[in-house]
Amino acid sequence: MKFWGDDVLKQSAIGLGLIYLTLGALGLAIGLGYPMGSVARMGPGFLPIVVSSLLLAFAAISIFKGLAAGRPQLPSVQLLAKGAAPVMTVVISVVTFAAVCRVLGLFPSTLLLILMSATASPEFALKPKPIAGAVIVAGTFSYIFVKLLGLPLPYINMPG
Amino acid sequence: MYYVDNVVLGLSTALSLGNLLYCFLGVFLGTAIGVLPGLGPVATIAMLLPITYGLDPTTALIMLAGIYYGAQYGGSTTAILINLPGESSAVVATLDGHQMARNGRAGVALATAAIGSFVAGTIATGVIVLFAPILAGFAIQFGAAEYFALMVLGLIASVVLATGSLFHALAMILIGILLGFVGIDVNSGLARYSFGSMQLSDGIDFVVIAMGVFGLGEIMANIHEQSKQITTQKVTSLWPTREDYRRMWKPILRGTGIGSVLGVLPGGGALLSAFAAYSIEKRVSPNRAEFGHGAIEGIAAPESANNAGAQTSFIPMLTLGIPSNAVMAMMVGALIIQGIQPGPSVITENPTLFWGLIASMWIGNLMLVVLNLPLVGMWAKLATIPYYFLFPAILMFCCVGVFSLENNNFGIFLMAGFGLFGYALKRLGAEPAPLLLAFILGPMLEEYFRRALLISRGDLSVFVTSPISATLLAVAAILIVIVLLPGVTQKREVVFKED
Structure with missing residues (x-):
C-alpha cells in the first residue's frame, strides 16, 4: 500500500x-x-x-x-x-436485455443478449456453430429459470 | 462443556440432509466457477446469492461459505494444471505448483494442495471454535460509539493492508458510504437520493453493485484479451512419496499458522495469507534453492495459508459484524437480507447458525478433497472454455440473477451503469473493493454515529472518552500514519517484490 x-x-x-x-x-x-x-x-x-x-x-x-x-x-x-467499443457492446446488450425481457420473453431476450454481447469479442464470428450453441444455452437455461425455478417472466412471447 | 455442547449442536445442524446437500452444492458450484478465469469469489457469490434467498439463514450461509472456499480451491487447481489462476489468491500456486506439473508431478502438486488445505481448514476451524465466542463476549458490551469506532477501524485497516493507493481507497470508501445513503432514511422516513424513483427509494441492492462492478466491470476489462493457447499437464500419480510428506508437513503447519492470524485481520483473508506464507517459506526453507522450480514447500505453505485465511476471516464477520474483505462484506449483506443483525449477538441469538456454519466448514473441506481429486480432469477441461463463449453466459446469469432480486428489470439497468463505473475505475487503476465494503457498512456506520451523538447530546468527545472507542480510533490513525511514513512502505514493497 x-x-x-x-x-x-x-x-x-x-x-x-x-x-x-x-x-x-x-x-x-x-x-x-x-x-x-x-x-x-x-x-x-x-x-x-x-x-x-x-x-x-x-x-x-x-x-x-x-x-x-x-x-x-x-x-x-x-x-x-482503449477498448471502448467492446465495452459499449456489453453495456448495450445488457440494457437491451432489460428492455425487452418482459416483452419478448426470456428465451429470445437471452439469445439476443448472448449473441449481441459475443460480438464484443474479436474471436467470435456469426457462424452456424456458435449460433447453434447460443440457441441451446439460451433455450436450456431460460427453460430452467422459467419453468423449473419459477422466474416470473414468459418463456417466449409470440407476436400478435 | 460449553464447547462440547455447541460442537455437537453444530455437527447435528451441519449433518442434516438438507444442509449437507446445500453445502455440497455450494462447494461444487464454487469450485466450478472458481476454476473459470476472470470471475472472482465476489462476483461468484453475487451471482449465486439470489438462489439462497428462499433458504433458511443457516442453510443459506452454509451454502455461501461452501461457494467461497470452493472458489478458493478451484482457483488453485487450474493454477497448478494450466498456469491459469482462477482468482487472485491462486497466483501464488502458479509459481511452484505449475512448475511441479511441468516436471510431471501435477498429481502430487494437487494432492499436496488438497492435503494442505484440509489440514489448514481443520486447524482454522478449531481456531474459530476457540476464539470466536471469546471475541463476541468481549464485543457484546460495545455501545454505539464503540461500534462506530470499530467499523472505522475495520474499514481503514482493510484498505491499509490491501495493495494500491491509500488515497484512492479512502475516496472509494466515501463513494461507498454515499451510495449507501440512497433510499429511505430510517430516522426521518425521507427518501434520500431517490430521484423520485420508487425503486431507488428502497435503496440499491448490494448484489447489483457487486455484480456490476465485480462481474460486468471485470468482463469489460478482460474482453479484448486474446484467449491463451492452453496446454494441460497430464495428471499421473496423485500420491506423494514418503519424502514428499516429510518435506510438506512443516510448511503446511507454518502456512496454517500464518493464514489463521492474517485471516482475522481486516484486509487479510486468503490473498494476503497466501503471499505472506510463500515469502516466509522461501526464507526459512532448507530447500529454498528449489523455489520457483517446483518445490513442494512452495505449494504446501501458500495453499494451507490461503485456506486457513479464508476460514478465519469469518471470525470478525461472525463475532463483530465487521467484514474484513469484500467476500465477507457479501456475507454480511446476506445475513442482513435474512433478517439477522450481524454482530456479537449472532452467537447467542442464533447458535444453530453460528455453530452449524462452523461445523459445515470442516465438512465442506472434507468434501473438497473428495470432490476435487477425482474430478481434476473435468475442472481442467472447464477452464479451457474460450472466453468469448464464457462471458455471454456469465452476463446471462448476472442479468437473470439481478432480475430475480425484485422481479424487476430496473436493477439490470443499474447493474449496467455500475459495470461501466467499475470498468472505468479498473482502467484508471483504482481498486473498487473498499467501495463495496463501505457501501454495506455505511448504513450501520451512520446509525451508530447518529445514536452515539444522540446519547452524548452532540458531544463529539464521546468517541475519545470511551477507552475502547479511543483505542480503536487511535489504531486506525496509526495505520494511516504508518502508510505515510516512507520507510515502512519501502520495506513492505521489498517483501512483496521477492515473490
Whole structure:
C-alpha cells in the first residue's frame, strides 16, 4: 500500500478526481436540500453533506496532484478509450436485455443478449456453430429459470 | 462443556440432509466457477446469492461459505494444471505448483494442495471454535460509539493492508458510504437520493453493485484479451512419496499458522495469507534453492495459508459484524437480507447458525478433497472454455440473477451503469473493493454515529472518552500514519517484490 499508488494511478489522478468531483457535487447539491438537524439530533441531510464535502476535498486534491505532476493527462482518456467499443457492446446488450425481457420473453431476450454481447469479442464470428450453441444455452437455461425455478417472466412471447 | 455442547449442536445442524446437500452444492458450484478465469469469489457469490434467498439463514450461509472456499480451491487447481489462476489468491500456486506439473508431478502438486488445505481448514476451524465466542463476549458490551469506532477501524485497516493507493481507497470508501445513503432514511422516513424513483427509494441492492462492478466491470476489462493457447499437464500419480510428506508437513503447519492470524485481520483473508506464507517459506526453507522450480514447500505453505485465511476471516464477520474483505462484506449483506443483525449477538441469538456454519466448514473441506481429486480432469477441461463463449453466459446469469432480486428489470439497468463505473475505475487503476465494503457498512456506520451523538447530546468527545472507542480510533490513525511514513512502505514493497 502506497499513499498515491503506482504510475497508472498517478497518471489517472485527474480522471479519478473528476469522478469524485461529479459524485461529490451531485451528493452535495441534493444533500443540501435535506434537513440538516444538529449534531445531537442529526437530520437526514447531515452525513450526506459531510461525506459529499469530504469527497469534494478528495477530488480537489486528486485533480491538483494530477496537474502538479505536469505530465499530459491524456492517458486517462486514452485508458478509457482503449477498448471502448467492446465495452459499449456489453453495456448495450445488457440494457437491451432489460428492455425487452418482459416483452419478448426470456428465451429470445437471452439469445439476443448472448449473441449481441459475443460480438464484443474479436474471436467470435456469426457462424452456424456458435449460433447453434447460443440457441441451446439460451433455450436450456431460460427453460430452467422459467419453468423449473419459477422466474416470473414468459418463456417466449409470440407476436400478435 | 460449553464447547462440547455447541460442537455437537453444530455437527447435528451441519449433518442434516438438507444442509449437507446445500453445502455440497455450494462447494461444487464454487469450485466450478472458481476454476473459470476472470470471475472472482465476489462476483461468484453475487451471482449465486439470489438462489439462497428462499433458504433458511443457516442453510443459506452454509451454502455461501461452501461457494467461497470452493472458489478458493478451484482457483488453485487450474493454477497448478494450466498456469491459469482462477482468482487472485491462486497466483501464488502458479509459481511452484505449475512448475511441479511441468516436471510431471501435477498429481502430487494437487494432492499436496488438497492435503494442505484440509489440514489448514481443520486447524482454522478449531481456531474459530476457540476464539470466536471469546471475541463476541468481549464485543457484546460495545455501545454505539464503540461500534462506530470499530467499523472505522475495520474499514481503514482493510484498505491499509490491501495493495494500491491509500488515497484512492479512502475516496472509494466515501463513494461507498454515499451510495449507501440512497433510499429511505430510517430516522426521518425521507427518501434520500431517490430521484423520485420508487425503486431507488428502497435503496440499491448490494448484489447489483457487486455484480456490476465485480462481474460486468471485470468482463469489460478482460474482453479484448486474446484467449491463451492452453496446454494441460497430464495428471499421473496423485500420491506423494514418503519424502514428499516429510518435506510438506512443516510448511503446511507454518502456512496454517500464518493464514489463521492474517485471516482475522481486516484486509487479510486468503490473498494476503497466501503471499505472506510463500515469502516466509522461501526464507526459512532448507530447500529454498528449489523455489520457483517446483518445490513442494512452495505449494504446501501458500495453499494451507490461503485456506486457513479464508476460514478465519469469518471470525470478525461472525463475532463483530465487521467484514474484513469484500467476500465477507457479501456475507454480511446476506445475513442482513435474512433478517439477522450481524454482530456479537449472532452467537447467542442464533447458535444453530453460528455453530452449524462452523461445523459445515470442516465438512465442506472434507468434501473438497473428495470432490476435487477425482474430478481434476473435468475442472481442467472447464477452464479451457474460450472466453468469448464464457462471458455471454456469465452476463446471462448476472442479468437473470439481478432480475430475480425484485422481479424487476430496473436493477439490470443499474447493474449496467455500475459495470461501466467499475470498468472505468479498473482502467484508471483504482481498486473498487473498499467501495463495496463501505457501501454495506455505511448504513450501520451512520446509525451508530447518529445514536452515539444522540446519547452524548452532540458531544463529539464521546468517541475519545470511551477507552475502547479511543483505542480503536487511535489504531486506525496509526495505520494511516504508518502508510505515510516512507520507510515502512519501502520495506513492505521489498517483501512483496521477492515473490
